[in-house]
């Protein structure tokens with residue numbers, strides 16, 4: 238038998254802001270230029286300069302899209318877990334433009350702060366002017382302000398170039414315990430910076446320092462502290478209670494001068510908390526820049542930080558006590574393909590069927606494990622009648638089985654289940670979620686397979702960003718009702734026209750699998766089977782039989 242193409246491949250593998258009390262009200266657009274077009278533009282998040290507003294009055298189409306914009310005034314962290322670097326990542330993750338004014342350069346890592354080099358205040362002023370005079374900043378977020386002169390320079394700049402809101406993260410003590418701001422700044426913080434803050438976000442140590450050493454041991458202490466801080470000028474206060482001893486969940490206290498809100502979140506057990514303060518404040522700034530009210534911005538920011546911590550809890554970076562986390566929520570994703578699907582994984586594709594497993598009283602996890610031990614190189618959970626919650630649980634359990642073997646696990650039809658279980662990908666048919674939409678929802682690293690019977694469908698799958706094609710039914714099958722067959726010719730036609738790897742499906746068993754693979758096109762990478770392995774008593778036995786036949790044929794062909 239001529240087993241060319243596939244067989245020669247090496248694939249065998251197992252609010253709006255209220256006017257500020259203490260400084261000039263900054264409105265985003267000059268009131269005198271209001272017109273219906275301007276209002277429309279504002280509603281659409283489109284900003285117009287004064288000249289453009291004038292032009293808009295004359296009916297000229299000169300609108301520009303404006304990105305929400307946060308300017309961070311903070312220190313650089315060479316380890317990139319906190320400071321300017323964390324602010325940039327946080328704003329990027331929240332879809333907001335972030336410009337930077339660097340106040341100090343620190344030599345820093347997961348162990349601590351080894352050195353601080355303060356940027357001359359004239360140069361901080363120059364950076365501020367460069368950005369604020371030109372780039373339509375919505376919100377300023379402050380971090381490390383290491384000298385009184387720099388605080389003064391910032392105040393001057395904000396008087397000259399008012400912005401919509403100021404978020405003050407009073408960085409005095411870094412999470413590793415190193416003092417980052419001179420104690421003499423304290424008075425200035427109290428007198429000046431807090432006055433112009435729309436929100437100040439101190440942790441317990443910073444709250445205590447700002448309040449002259451006040452002891453903070455309970456949530457009631459935090460409420461009292463929030464009120465005291467509020468009396469110093471900021472419109473809102475968020476006292477962060479992450480370090481509060483003996484609390485099961487993390488409690489932050491928000492006070493806007495009228496109401497208190499206790500914001501609870503689960504404690505994430507992780508060493509990777511370096512930069513959480515900077516990130517939270519930047520996220521609040523980002524959400525304000527997008528138009529959120531203060532309380533919503535705080536809630537959204539908290540949820541984002543919790544999620545990022547949860548995603549990053551197992552990252553190992555650096556030898557110190559506190560590591561950074563991944564702002565883009567990616568590192569948790571543990572795709573067995575590592576985002577590099579080659580197609581060789583399709584060699585022996587086992588597609589589950591709950592009816593068949595129930596008949597043999599076989600839990601899905603057992604069926605999946607047996608298929609892998611028999612040599613299946615990829616698994617698809619095809620559960621047409623499963624309840625959503627049960628499906629997610631089963632998928633998670635099966636992923637735990639698949640990943641040690643580096644076998645990808647895909648979900649049939651259900652993008653929601655794939656997302657909720659963090660499965661390796663999905664398989665969709667012509668009447669399911671379009672592959673293009675699945676790709677947007679799942680992101681670039683997940684595997685997407687599409688069922689195709691025609692050249693046109695195969696071309697569309699490629700355009701839509703699919704990773705492989707499932708072509709069939711090759712032979713008649715009772716597993717899928719009303720499924721027309723394409724035969725070996727149809728399979729070959731799709732393979733030859735397709736740029737994607739293909740797996741054949743439909744009525745494939747031990748007696749015809751070699752014939753199917755033998756048709757030649759190099760992108761025909763394997764066979765997908767349901768009943769051949771799952772309709773029998775021994776899944777491991779049937780899979781092994783098929784795997785050795787296919788392997789033998791490949792070896793013979795080479």
Ligand SMILES: Cc1ncc(COP(=O)(O)OP(=O)(O)O)c(N)n1
Pocket residue numbers: 586588617619649650664665666667668669686687688706707708717740742765
């Ligand atoms: C590998 C593989 N190929 C084709 C299919 C069929 O998908 P679809 O056409 O969406 O039909 P259902 O499986 O959803 O009934 C598949 N599942 N796997």
Ligand SMILES: Cc1ncsc1CCOP(=O)(O)O
Pocket residue numbers: 709710711713714715716717720742743744745765766767768769
């Ligand atoms: C899901 C599917 N898509 C095309 S044919 C088919 C069923 C294949 O099942 P079997 O391997 O038992 O013929």
Ligand SMILES: [Mg+2]
Pocket residue numbers: 649650664665666669
């Ligand atoms: Mg389908």
